[in-house]
């Protein structure tokens with residue numbers, strides 16, 4: 001197990017099997033389950049985390065946001081950040097989930113996320129990049145500011161090296177030291193409609209429920225058909 005801080009709020013964890021055998025394959029966008037039993041908790045807990053890296057046959061990566069603070073601190077996200085250390089052994093459930101690139105078209109792919117909702121999008125983006133696809137890919141991400149923004153440089157590098165990939169970044173509340181974002185304020189798809197309202201495009205999105213409801217409504221308003229809308233809720237499934 002390896003551990004890498006990605007931003008003030010998000011840390012990645014890398015897992016390799018202790019027996020050295022190959023890991024179960026997965027589709028970019030899917031998630032794994034992790035069992036943990038914090039000392040202060042009566043129960044063993046399970047949580048799901050999207051795999052944030054594309055498949056490589058050897059390891060899984062998850063990227064976890066610290067949820068809440070003080071009285072409202074999330075049990076497992078804080079336990080992972082504060083207590084789980086490099087070299088620890090944890091029990092995982094194999095990858096699953098029906099949120100992955102499952103459309104059959106070489107048309108544009110629009111990957112949209114807010115906050116830690118970017119984890120499945122990152123796996124999809126990395127997977128598409130490795131396949132050297134030429135289809136247009138637009139990666140739209142919204143987060144508070146550069147302090148909590150994870151993987152910004154990684155995506156900038158990918159976009160610089162691949163003419164078919166573009167990143168569009170919204171910072172809700174940029175500080176004086178923020179740079180690299182394209183818009184200040186929450187994600188507003190109308191501002192970038194000329195870039196993402198594309199014939200045959202498929203839209204994948206993940207983030208807080210309110211964000212996803214607005215994204216879905218906006219896309220529907222533009223006439224995007226249901227079969228081109230794909231989304232994941234980080235919790236029990238909800239219709240938006």
Ligand SMILES: Cc1cc2nc3c(=O)[nH]c(=O)nc-3n(C[C@H](O)[C@H](O)[C@H](O)COP(=O)(O)OP(=O)(O)OC[C@H]3O[C@@H](n4cnc5c(N)ncnc54)[C@H](O)[C@@H]3O)c2cc1C
Nearest residue numbers: 047048049050064065067068072074075076077119234235
């Ligand atoms: C398919 C799927 C994929 C996911 N992928 C990711 C991912 O890639 N990265 C990621 O970070 N998360 C992901 N999640 C979310 C993750 O599974 C956990 O739900 C998240 O880490 C919170 O777990 P926790 O144990 O820290 O919080 P819990 O202890 O379960 O608490 C849940 C929420 O309640 C809040 N809370 C706790 N106590 C109070 C209180 N007294 N009053 C008000 N609020 C309170 C916490 O702050 C937290 O936000 C995913 C979930 C699903 C279902």
